[in-house]
Amino acid sequence: MSRRCAIDTCQQPSRVLCYCCNENLCLEHLSTHKNSKSFLEQVKSFNEEVQKFDAEQFIERDRKKLNKWREESLKKIQRYYENKCEELEQFYERKIHEQRKEVEALQRRVIYYNQHEYSTTIAELKQKFSSIQQNGIPIHLRSLTIDPNCIAIGEFKREDFDLNELSLPYERLNTPKTTTFSMTSSEKYFLIDQNSDLVLVDQDSRIVEQIPWQFGSIRDMCWSFALTSFILITEINKTYLLKEKTLSITCIEPMANQLWILCTCSNSLLYLVSLNHAIVEFCLLPRLISNRRWDQPDTCQKFEIIKDISSSDDLLALIITSKKTQMVHFILRSLATFDQLFSIQLDIVNHRSYQLSMRCCLLKKNQWLICDANTSRLFHIGKDGKVKGTFKYEQEPFHLAVFDSKILAIRTENTVDFHHL
Template identity: 35%
Template sequence: DVNQFEENGILVDVYPLIINQNLVYIEESTSNELDISTLSSPYRSIDCSNNEWTPLASNNQYLLLDQYPNLCLFNKELTLLKQTPWEYDRISDMCWSSTINSFIIITSKNEVVLIDENLTSIKCIRTIQQKRRLSCTCSDASLFLATNDYGSDIFQFNLLSSFHFIKQWKSPQTCNNNELLHSIAYNNGILALIISRKYNTQKLIELRSSSTLKKLWSVPIDTNHSIGQRLYRVCSLKYDEWLVIAHNPSRLLHVTKDGKVKTKRSYEPPADNAVLFGSNILAIRTANCLNYYRV
């Protein structure tokens, strides 16, 4: 009875659990590894119009594509969710700002345009002085605009106070008088710049402090001679790394946060732009196609 159990207790035989180590496999974590050399075939692709300028932008849910004469919004399955006519001039570049919950678009006619993520509201920002601009990017607090001329300037505007002007960086702090900023991208307090030199085939990717523009490191990108000059693009990847879209020959360069080229791989047909969509999708645009890859 219960009293007997309380007096004498319960005798339990316990045997050790023996694990055969040959039957146990623990997969090594690769959570901090990204290698574009292992990109397989895209898991989604669509045809898109042949466009000399191929801007892309994304947030965690949507990807915005310039598909002249429309702006098109896609999800992560590359399903077209919505499109709206684009009535402004040709788009030079665009980026996403989570601070104001809008895409920011710059045009070849010096306009800066805001469009919400549902493509329902489009408005031109009149308070920003018109300049010939080629590239744009956002931090949490600022919009950075790079001008489309040799000795490029970088303008900084406050996203938290209706695009109030903060600062203008000029040559030689941005680049030399005979150099052009092709592309700028922001991530985690850092600005990545793609720089080309007039009458020189070599390009550079440089990392700068976004607060001081102090150079942290620089990596040369060797190219072959070509007639005309195609835009080289840069986008941020996971783990504070960077992807460079290079030409002549067409290839992708994966650059680590400390300035080492981790991977070079050819890409055909030639890539024109790329963006990290969410945390695990790399969207790459060519002249006629948009491809999604798992990363």
């Protein structure tokens, strides 16, 4: 008599005996049984693989990364310490030099005038010098604090950016005085205009290249992903291409003898703002060609000025000021249609006879960050067109750029400050 299938819910007669598990199965459940057996074998094999896994070799490999980070951090601390030692020496030299000059001047005056008139002066000088001899100069030290998030073990889940919690600069690069404050970022570097030089700075805030620049003052610059190059527009009506890999500089001849004031790139498209506030779209590949053009009043009203332009893959951001009211608006447009998606009035009213720089850059999730040197403030704009936060910066911020959604560079009159986002 035929036996029933070993599966409890099955009423079919068995047709096959599995010699591995000694169970009688019907034809229908034979296939499922084979698959189950195969799956169990895979689990068993994977379990053996996990048991044999030697974590020590991976720990050793990744510990080398931590060791490298430690060495680089110690070098930064050493450089900071050496700079402060030099600053300390210069301070004492300056103080002693001032004391000597005051004493020499006092000696000359005492020769020609009544020395009793200067008894109070000499007493004050002695008191100052005695204070330096006894106490030195006050040095205010703060314990070095390390951001616990500067090293993330495992998957790093970045929270939404909160401008109110902007970190202190973790690095500061001194720059010469300039009138343009131009800078931008690629996927690897920040490019910073330093008058007679262009400087490439990596994500560790180290200068990796210093490129001589002799083609006139730079009005603006942007990064082209399609060309893997930086595009620079100058005040001498010329536009240049700086190749990131070779650092070669070439003039873009089809765009020569045209005066542009602002630029931004999106995919393989370049957007330039002319002196009369027209916006021209250029296709970069396979060759440079003018594509579309928008003039006033489509770009802005006759009494308005475009202060900055920035873009994402499909959006164009504009900062526009009114010469009538001195009010400032941040406007977002669609790149596909040039339709206005929203316009928001910023809490900026300029009371000067001229306006300082206002710049914007893209954050992640189609959010935007604006810096205004007139009020020394930063503005965080959400993708819904609302101000998510404002921040009073310690110096006038003339420009800003973001690297890999992780590092924010803010350019002031004499420095570029690097912040973790």
